[in-house]
Amino acid sequence: xxxxxxxxxxxxxxxxxxxxxxxxxxxxxxxxxxxxxxxxxxxxxxxxxxxxxxxxxxxxxxxxxxxxxxxxxxxxxxxxxxxxxxxxxxxxxxxxxxxxxxxxxxxxxxxxxxxxxxxxxxxxxxxxxxxxxxxxxxxxxxxxxxxxxxxxxxxxxxxxxxxxxxxxxxxxxxxxxxxxxxxxxxxxxxxxxxxxxxxxxxxxxxxxxxxxxxxxxxxxxxxxxxxxxxxxxxxxxxxxxxxxxxxxxxxxxxxxxxxxxxxxxxxxxxxxxxxxxxxxxxxxxxxxxxxxxxxxxxxxxxxxxxxxxxxxxxxxxxxxxxxxxxxxxxxxxxxxxxxxxxxxxxxxxxxxxxxxxxxxxxxxxxxxxxxxxxxxxxxxxxxxxxxxxxxxxxxxxxxxxxxxxxxxxxxxxxxxxxxxxxxxxxxxxx
Amino acid sequence: xxxxxxxxxxxxxxxxxxxxxxxxxxxxxxxxxxxxxxxxxxxxxxxxxxxxxxxxxxxxxxxxxxxxxxxxxxxxxxxxxxxxxxxxxxxxxxxxxxxxxxxxxxxxxxxxxxxxxxxxxxxxxxxxxxxxxxxxxxxxxxxxxxxxxxxxxxxxxxxxxxxxxxxxxxxxxxxxxxxxxxxxxxxxxxxxxxxxxxxxxxxxxxxxxxxxxxxxxxxxxxxxxxxxxxxxxxxxxxxxxxxxxxxxxxxxxxxxxxxxxxxxxxxxxxxxxxxxxxxxxxxxxxxxxxxxxxxxxxxxxxxxxxxxxxxxxxxxxxxxxxxxxxxxxxxxxxxxxxxxxxxxxxxxxxxxxxxxxxxxxxxxxxxxxxxxxxxxxxxxxxxxxxxxxxxxxxxxxxxxxxxxxxxxxxxxxxxxxxxxxxxxxxxxxx
Ligand SMILES: NC(=O)c1ccc[n+]([C@@H]2O[C@H](COP(=O)([O-])OP(=O)(O)OC[C@H]3O[C@@H](n4cnc5c(N)ncnc54)[C@H](OP(=O)(O)O)[C@@H]3O)[C@@H](O)[C@H]2O)c1
Ligand SMILES: NC(=O)c1ccc[n+]([C@@H]2O[C@H](COP(=O)([O-])OP(=O)(O)OC[C@H]3O[C@@H](n4cnc5c(N)ncnc54)[C@H](OP(=O)(O)O)[C@@H]3O)[C@@H](O)[C@H]2O)c1
Numbered sequence: 001x002x003x004x005x006x007x008x009x010x011x012x013x014x015x016x017x018x019x020x021x022x023x024x025x026x027x028x029x030x031x032x033x034x035x036x037x038x039x040x041x042x043x044x045x046x047x048x049x050x051x052x053x054x055x056x057x058x059x060x061x062x063x064x065x066x067x068x069x070x071x072x073x074x075x076x077x078x079x080x081x082x083x084x085x086x087x088x089x090x091x092x093x094x095x096x097x098x099x100x101x102x103x104x105x106x107x108x109x110x111x112x113x114x115x116x117x118x119x120x121x122x123x124x125x126x127x128x129x130x131x132x133x134x135x136x137x138x139x140x141x142x143x144x145x146x147x148x149x150x151x152x153x154x155x156x157x158x159x160x161x162x163x164x165x166x167x168x169x170x171x172x173x174x175x176x177x178x179x180x181x182x183x184x185x186x187x188x189x190x191x192x193x194x195x196x197x198x199x200x201x202x203x204x205x206x207x208x209x210x211x212x213x214x215x216x217x218x219x220x221x222x223x224x225x226x227x228x229x230x231x232x233x234x235x236x237x238x239x240x241x242x243x244x245x246x247x248x249x250x251x252x253x254x255x256x257x258x259x260x261x262x263x264x265x266x267x268x269x270x271x272x273x274x275x276x277x278x279x280x281x282x283x284x285x286x287x288x289x290x291x292x293x294x295x296x297x298x299x300x301x302x303x304x305x306x307x308x309x310x311x312x313x314x315x316x317x318x319x320x321x322x323x324x325x326x327x328x329x330x331x332x333x334x335x336x337x338x339x340x341x342x343x344x345x346x347x348x349x350x351x352x353x354x355x356x357x358x359x360x361x362x363x364x365x366x367x368x369x370x371x372x373x374x375x376x377x378x379x380x381x382x383x384x385x386x387x388x389x390x391x392x393x394x395x396x397x398x399x400x401x402x403x404x405x406x407x408x409x410x411x412x413x414x415x416x417x418x419x420x421x422x423x424x425x426x427x428x429x430x
Numbered sequence: 431x432x433x434x435x436x437x438x439x440x441x442x443x444x445x446x447x448x449x450x451x452x453x454x455x456x457x458x459x460x461x462x463x464x465x466x467x468x469x470x471x472x473x474x475x476x477x478x479x480x481x482x483x484x485x486x487x488x489x490x491x492x493x494x495x496x497x498x499x500x501x502x503x504x505x506x507x508x509x510x511x512x513x514x515x516x517x518x519x520x521x522x523x524x525x526x527x528x529x530x531x532x533x534x535x536x537x538x539x540x541x542x543x544x545x546x547x548x549x550x551x552x553x554x555x556x557x558x559x560x561x562x563x564x565x566x567x568x569x570x571x572x573x574x575x576x577x578x579x580x581x582x583x584x585x586x587x588x589x590x591x592x593x594x595x596x597x598x599x600x601x602x603x604x605x606x607x608x609x610x611x612x613x614x615x616x617x618x619x620x621x622x623x624x625x626x627x628x629x630x631x632x633x634x635x636x637x638x639x640x641x642x643x644x645x646x647x648x649x650x651x652x653x654x655x656x657x658x659x660x661x662x663x664x665x666x667x668x669x670x671x672x673x674x675x676x677x678x679x680x681x682x683x684x685x686x687x688x689x690x691x692x693x694x695x696x697x698x699x700x701x702x703x704x705x706x707x708x709x710x711x712x713x714x715x716x717x718x719x720x721x722x723x724x725x726x727x728x729x730x731x732x733x734x735x736x737x738x739x740x741x742x743x744x745x746x747x748x749x750x751x752x753x754x755x756x757x758x759x760x761x762x763x764x765x766x767x768x769x770x771x772x773x774x775x776x777x778x779x780x781x782x783x784x785x786x787x788x789x790x791x792x793x794x795x796x797x798x799x800x801x802x803x804x805x806x807x808x809x810x811x812x813x814x815x816x817x818x819x820x821x822x823x824x825x826x827x828x829x830x831x832x833x834x835x836x837x838x839x840x841x842x843x844x845x846x847x848x849x850x851x852x853x854x855x856x857x858x859x860x
Binding site: 018022026029030032033034035131137138139142143145146147148149150151152217273275278290291292293294295296297298299300301306307309310311312313314316317318321322323324325326329330331334 | 448452456459460462463464465561567568569572573575576577578579580581582647703705708720721722723724725726727728729730731736737739740741742743744746747748751752753754755756759760761764
C-alpha cells in the first residue's frame with residue numbers, strides 16, 4: 001500500500017468533528033477505496049481544552065490553524081473554520097503557500113476569494129476542493145464539473161438553505177406566520193448567529209455563485225447575485241400560491257442570457273408538482289439543465305455533521321486517488337469575467353398588494369401594468385374587513401425592468417395601501 | 431495544450447451518434463474542460479452505408495469493431511454496440527488486450543462479465559468506465575464511488591427502467607389496463623426487441639447488480655438479483671395502493687443484511703409522497719442511503735441520445751483528465767464474493783387475491799397468515815359481481831419465507847380463485 005494521505009484539520013466544530021469520526025470509524029474502508037490510508041496528523045481550533053466527544057490524543061495540536069500548513073507530516077489541509085477573512089483565509093493561503101492541497105466547506109470564503117485562491121492553487125499545481133460548501137452532502141459540484149462535463153449547462157437552480165426551506169414549508173404546513181416560525185427556528189438553533197445570512201439569502205447566494213462559476217466557466221462573482229430574502233413572504237402568499245398550483249421557495253437561479261449572466265436568489269413560485277415544489281423541510285435540492293442531459297435533480301441533506309463530513313471526505317478521497325482538477329472545472333485563467341445581465345429573462349410574476357378601497361383603484365393598478373406592456377393572466381381581489389383590499393395578480397411573461405417600472409407607476413397612483421410584493425414564477429419543465 | 435485523447439467509437443446507433451454529435455458540437459468546450467482536445471479517429475458499425483445524420487467523413491472506418499483496438503491512433507475505445515456476447519464483448523476484450531482504456535454504456539455485458547473485465551482492465555492499468563450503463567444521464571456511479579466514498583452505503587434503490595415506469599404511471603393516470611399500455615408502449619417503440627428485458631426487470635436488474643457492486647464493494651452478481659416483472663400489476667392494484675397512500679414502482683433494492691446480500695428488482699409499494707412515489711413517466715431515479723450522508727436522491731433521464739451520450743462523455747472527460755479509478759471503486763481483487771441472502775429483510779406486504787364466495791373463506795385465508803406468524807394490518811373485501819371476491823390484505827412486517835409459506839398454505843385451503851399476488855411495501859424514511 002502506498003503512502004498515507006496525512007490530514008491537518010483546521011476547525012473542530014460540527015464538520016471538523018464529523019470528519020474525524022469518519023476517519024476513526026471507517027479507516028479501513030477509506031484506505032481500500034482511496035488506495036492508500038487516510039490519516040490525521042494534526043488538528044487546530046480555538047480552545048484546546050474543549051471536550052469535543054472524539055479522541056484527539058493521537059493528533060498533534062496547533063494553536064494557530066495556519067501553522068498546520070507548515071508541518072511536514074501534513075499533505076492536505078482541511079479548512080473547517082468558516083468565515084470570509086481571518087483564520088480561515090489565512091489557513092488556506094498558508095496551505096497553498098506551503099504546497100499543500102486544500103479541502104474546504106467554506107462557501108463564504110470561496111464566494112468572495114474563490115477566484116484568487118483558485119488562481120494561486122492552480123499556479124502551485126494544488127487541489128482546492130469545496131464540495132461541502134454547496135448543498136452539504138449532495139455531490140453536486142462533482143456532478144456538474146465531472147459527470148455533466150459533456151453538457152453546455154443552460155440553467156442551474158437550487159434550494160440550498162435548509163433553514164429557509166424549513167421556515168417556508170413549516171409556515172405552509174402549520175399555517176403559522178413568518179415571525180412565529182422564524183422564532184421557532186431560532187429556538188431550535190437552526191439559524192446562523194447573524195440570521196440575515198440565512199433568511200436574507202446570503203448563504204444560499206454564496207453557494208449559487210460557486211455553482212454558477214463551475215456551470216458556466218466564469219469567475220465567481222457573488223456581487224452579481226441579486227439577493228432577496230424570504231422576510232416578505234406571508235402565509236397568505238403561500239396559500240394563494242398553493243391555490244394556483246405553486247409552492248414558494250427561496251430559489252437560486254443562474255442562467256446565461258443574451259445580455260449576460262443572470263443570477264438571483266429570491267423567493268420564487270415553482271410548480272407544486274415539480275421536484276422543487278415537493279421539497280419539504282430542511283432538505284436541499286439542486287437542479288441542472290444541460291443541453292444533452294436535460295434536467296438532472298439532486299436531493300439530500302444540505303447541512304449537519306454527517307452529510308457535510310461526507311462531502312468533505314469525498315473530496316479527500318479524490319485527492320488521495322490522485323484526481324487533480326481545476327478548482328472550477330476549467331483552469332482559473334480561462335474562466336471568463338462574464339458581464340452581469342441587468343435584468344433576468346422575462347417570466348411570469350406573482351404580485352401581491354393592498355389597495356385602498358376606492359372606486360377605480362383596481363383599474364388604476366391594472367393600467368400601470370398595461371402601460372408597461374405587461375398583460376395580466378389572473379387577478380383576484382380578496383374579501384376584506386378593513387378599508388384595504390388585498391389584491392393578487394399573476395402576470396404573463398414580463399421583463400423585470402418593465403415590472404419595476406409598473407410598480408413605480410403604481411406607487412404614484414395613490415391607491416396603494418402597501419408596497420407591492422413581486423415574486424418571480426420560475427418556469428420549470430414538467 | 432497536451433496530446434489529444436483519440437477515440438475509437440464502436441457502434442453508431444442512438445448513443446454512438448449522440449457521442450459523435452457532442453464531440454462535433456462542443457469540441458472547444460470539451461478541450462477546455464478536459465485540458466486536452468478530445469478527437470475521434472475511427473468508428474465502426476455493421477452497415478457502412480447507412481446515413482446516420484452525422485458527418486463521418488473525417489473518421490477512419492473499421493468493419494470489425496474489435497479492430498478499433500489495434501489502431502495506433504486510438505487511445506480509448508467507446509463500446510456502444512450492446513449485448514452480452516459477440517462484438518461488444520470482443521471489442522472490449524480487444525481494447526484491454528491492446529492497452530486501450532474503455533468506456534461503455536453496456537449494462538448487459540458488465541452485469542455478466544463485469545468482474546472478469548474489471549480484473550483484466552485493472553491488471554493492465556486501464557480504465558473501464560460505465561456511467562451510461564446505469565440510469566442513463568444521471569451521474570450515479572460517480573456519486574456512489576467518488577462523491578459518497580466516505581459512507582458505508584446501507585441501501586441502494588432505483589427506478590431504472592423508464593419504460594416500466596412509463597407503463598405503470600400511464601396505467602395510473604389514464605386508468606388503462608396493463609395490456610393496453612404495454613401495446614401502446616410497443617407502438618411508440620419504447621420496448622426492447624425482447625420486451626422481457628424491460629417488463630421482466632432484466633435490464634433494470636443488470637443496472638442494480640452494477641450499482642450494488644460499487645455500493646458494497648462486492649463482485650457483480652446479476653444471478654443474485656431476484657427478478658419479478660410488472661406483468662402482474664393490475665390497474666386495481668395501482669388504485670388500491672393509491673388509496674392507501676402508495677405508488678407501485680418497479681423498484682430495485684440492494685442491501686447488505688445480516689444474512690448476506692439482498693438484491694431484488696420487483697414491483698414495490700412506495701409512499702406516494704416520497705420522491706420515488708412522485709416519479710412519473712420515463713424518468714429514472716436512484717436513491718442512496720449512507721451512514722453519514724443519509725438519503726441522497728438523483729433524478730434524470732435514464733435513456734435517449736442526449737442523456738446517454740452525456741454520461742459517456744463524463745467518463746471520457748474523466749479519462750482525458752487522467753482519472754484512474756478501480757472499475758467498481760475498489761480494486762477488483764478486493765471485491766468480496768458476497769453470500770446471497772436467501773430472503774430479504776422483513777417488510778410489510780400487499781397481497782391481492784380472488785377467493786371463492788363461500789362462508790368462512792376469508793377466515794381460512796387469514797388463518798394461513800396467522801399460522802405463518804404474520805399479522806394483518808388491513809384487510810378489505812371488494813364488492814363483486816361474480817362468485818369470486820377480490821380481497822386485499824396489507825400485512826405487518828413479515829419475512830418473505832413466512833409469506834411464501836402462508837401463500838402455499840392458502841393454495842391448499844381450496845378457497846382461492848386466483849393465485850395471490852404479493853408486492854413488498856418498501857419502507858422509505860419520510
Ligand atoms: N455545520 C454545517 O452543517 C455546515 C454545512 C456546510 C458547510 N459548513 C461550513 O463548514 C465550516 C465549519 O462549520 P461548522 O458548522 O463546523 O462550524 P463550527 O461548529 O462553528 O466550528 C468552527 C470551528 O472553527 C474553530 N475556529 C474558529 N476560529 C478559529 C481560529 N481562529 N483558529 C482555529 N480554529 C478556529 C472553532 O474552534 P472552537 O471549537 O475552539 O471554538 C470551531 O472548532 C464553515 O465554513 C461552514 O460554513 C458547515
Ligand atoms: N439507447 C439508449 O437510450 C441507451 C441508454 C443507456 C444505455 N444504452 C446502451 O448503449 C448501447 C448502445 O445502445 P444504442 O441504443 O445506441 O443501440 P443501437 O441504436 O441499436 O445501436 C447499436 C449500434 O451497434 C452497431 N453494431 C451492432 N452489431 C455490431 C457489430 N457486430 N460490429 C459493429 N457494430 C455493430 C449497430 O450497427 P448498425 O447501425 O450498422 O446496425 C448500431 O450502430 C447498448 O449497450 C445499450 O444498452 C443505450
